[in-house]
């Protein structure tokens with residue numbers, strides 16, 4: 337088997353790996369790198385692809401897949417779990433709204449892709465010619481998976497984005513797939529130990545009480561898929577006493593996730609968290625709720641659009657209020673400006689933010705030590721490719737894997753082909 341690295345080489349974004357098994361080509365992920373305008377992975381001719389596997393709905397893994405369906409004659413099977421397809425559709429549709437101008441495809445091509453979709457269950461092998469593709473639970477987002485491709489006695493394992501610790505919403509990743517010959521592993525936090533989840537949870541709850549007890553409102557900008565629901569579940573798990581409000585695209589994601597209880601760690605707990613929250617309908621309610629003692633969860637996670645802009649502008653005016661940042665803030669985003677300079681910067685208008693802004697770590701990725709635990713647990717003597725991290729993180733991680741485990745590990749370049 338050969339694997340061509342088509343993206344996510346020494347960078348986070350545009351994940352794409354083409355697995356070649358004799359005459360069969362399987363594309364694992366085809367994502368975009370979201371900058372001011374989206375950046376795409378390497379080109380592949382759709383007629384040379386026998387199947388595309390989408391690990392999860394995040395756009396850095398799913399966002400460019402519709403480009404394989406531009407001609408109506410293409411019917412490449414798209415393989416993923418059903419929640420991944422439904423959440424991908426939601427996120428890709430939103431990307432087309434925001435940056436359609438830069439994209440080579442339209443919504444109709446997303447529809448063509450969905451018509452070619454084949455819903456897989458975890459651990460249910462699917463044959464693409466004589467290659468066998470199996471998805472395993474990844475613990476990263478609802479419906480998220482890792483991928484194992486087997487052909488001719490060789491086995492490639494691709495982590496996609498992975499979380500072996502699980503969360504309030506999700507079970508931990510499933511690593512029970514036997515010996516492997518190659519591993520393509522994400523390196524996002526390979527050089528960073530994150531704050532333990534329970535500590536982040538407790539600090540967030542304390543902050544929420546602190547803000548509301550002094551008469552303020554707490555805003556938690558969150559990505560609509562997974563993070564928003566995870567935060568609502570955390571508040572529920574700690575029996576948070578005050579009102580929780582959800583808004584924006586998170587509501588559509590709520591509905592999709594509710595339809596797939598089997599993909600959740602505790603469907604009852606999820607239903608309670610989401611069901612007891614108030615779902616904002618319309619502007620008259622939105623304008624009022626900013627003056628109420630409550631927690632508001634709404635996208636976008638980096639404050640770059642959506643109702644988050646309104647909430648930040650409203651709540652920034654008073655020092656009674658709080659804003660809790662619960663995800664990574666990309667460089668140049670309004671979220672990063674808020675965090676570093678305490679200013680609310682929208683439409684060129686820069687205003688001082690009087691609200692208390694605090695950061696909490698709630699990543700859906702493994703921390704450094706947990707990434708090494710994966711290496712402790714996998715069987716075989718795999719070649720290792722470290723991807724989906726910044727340059728130094730991928731390179732250093734590979735070096736450490738070589739030293740500690742003696743595996744043939746390196747951080748590949750884009751376009752590189754590796755054989756096992």
Ligand SMILES: [Zn+2]
Nearest residue numbers: 392394476497
């Ligand atoms: Zn992801």
Ligand SMILES: [Zn+2]
Nearest residue numbers: 394396397497
């Ligand atoms: Zn990713």
